[in-house]
Amino acid sequence: MGKILMKGNEAIGEAAIRAGCLNYFAYPITPQSEVAEYLARRMPEAGGVFLQGESEVAVSYMIFGASGCGERAFTTSSSPGISLMAEGMSYIAGGECPAVFVNIMRGGPGLGGILPSQADYLQATKGAGHGDYRMLVLAPASVQEAVEMVMTAFPLAEKYRNPVMILGDGLIGQMMEPVEFPDHLKTEPSNKDDWATNGMDTRKSDRRNLVKSLYLDPELLNSHNLKLKAKYDRMKREEIRYETYHTESDYRVLIVSYGTMSRVCRTAIDELRSQRLDVAMVRPKTVFPFPEQAVLVASEKESCEQVISIEMSMGQMVEDVERSVRGKRQVHWFGKCGGEVPTPEEVIDAIKALVK
């Protein structure tokens, strides 16, 4: 099948269906409402369920409920809605259920604005809700990558029995680009008989499953958290994804950037290199786990004088970049957070100001 031109939000909805997810619960919010609009029509066609919750809090527990019963389930929202879902995310992580959350970020704090932003980086990567939990967070830079990440997210969520988040900015949802839905990313839902409350019909044993996050015994809670930690450590070993741009040759400045912002940086790097100012980039595709080693190695290159985190926030990922670089190079930040995506020209000016 050839490529089709699709809006990011619609492509995300279609990707979930192609990935075998037939449960979608959501509450509308700009700039991702087209996912619900699309799936309100498509889910019934595909034999699935779309239910609009009475609030984002309710939606997060619909996800918990469906997932606890062994179903693939996902939701989409945007920043303020994700804050409301954060409680449910914590319960889902505590109850060790797979789930997929898509955050098409808009500007904040509070209601902020409806234009593209990356201001939920810390919320997504350090824990939106309470307690010691992490989510695997995938950050697409194109509509095609959003499709592939959504399709990959379901088996990943099942592998870890943990929420996975797709973290895109508003432009990823609003932009149209050619997409295809790769057959090899279709997966069968895993067998969940050993943990899900999916009924006794198909069970070989008469063991009853319990999904819960309450551990009043301090020793049990500690060992539960150690078990969760082991999963997050395993993510760090097995799931780090990133892309490099021009890191094989010499460069004076290393950019770390993700999502739409990284595409702007790519254009800026092309222009800077044509002006004989060598710049390279590491683009995290997973922001949790963060590609620490890749950033460290790239920053340690002898020619590399400085590192800059470029993001549509007031400086969030820069904390992970600083941590990764371990003080070996000066780390800077450049960004904007009103909803205007910085242009290549603004990135070029920021880089030139560094090397003056």
Next chain:
Amino acid sequence: MQSEVMFAGFGGQGILLSGKILAEAAMDKGMEVAWVPSYGPEMRGGTAYCTVVISDRPIGSPIIRNPMHLVAMNRPSLEKFAGVIKPGGVILINTSLIPISSGRKDVDEVQIQVTDIAKTLGSVRAANIVALGAFVARSKIIEFDILENAVRNEFKKKKEFISLNLAALQEGKKAAQA
């Protein structure tokens, strides 16, 4: 080689659709494309615009400060964007609604009574397609027959609109070549 087209006008003028049809056509030709809308808090009747990026390489920044071309369907759009268009680009002006010129000497300015042509064809709603036909004929950004195919595809579920919109493309082309 990359070029960018900004379509701008009132909300309801079919601005986003003409951009989408051009993007589909370029995609059908095997080009890399990105269609980027304005999605600010606009009302019907407010300004709407989108940028279509067409390239033979993967597209870097989808955010374009200085597009190559502009299709301006109303006066506020021309006033807002005429100054940012790259020298050598096409600025298409819908003179049915815009009584002024771009004031640019370094672009190929095309003045066409887009809305009036559409009315003559029987539907003011086809104005966006008249403009698209005129723009493509003038800029040669893509072969005209590929554009016609994209229009047929776009309206394949509303077949009664195909002949009207193909006629709109042709009238636009004629006006651009006059």
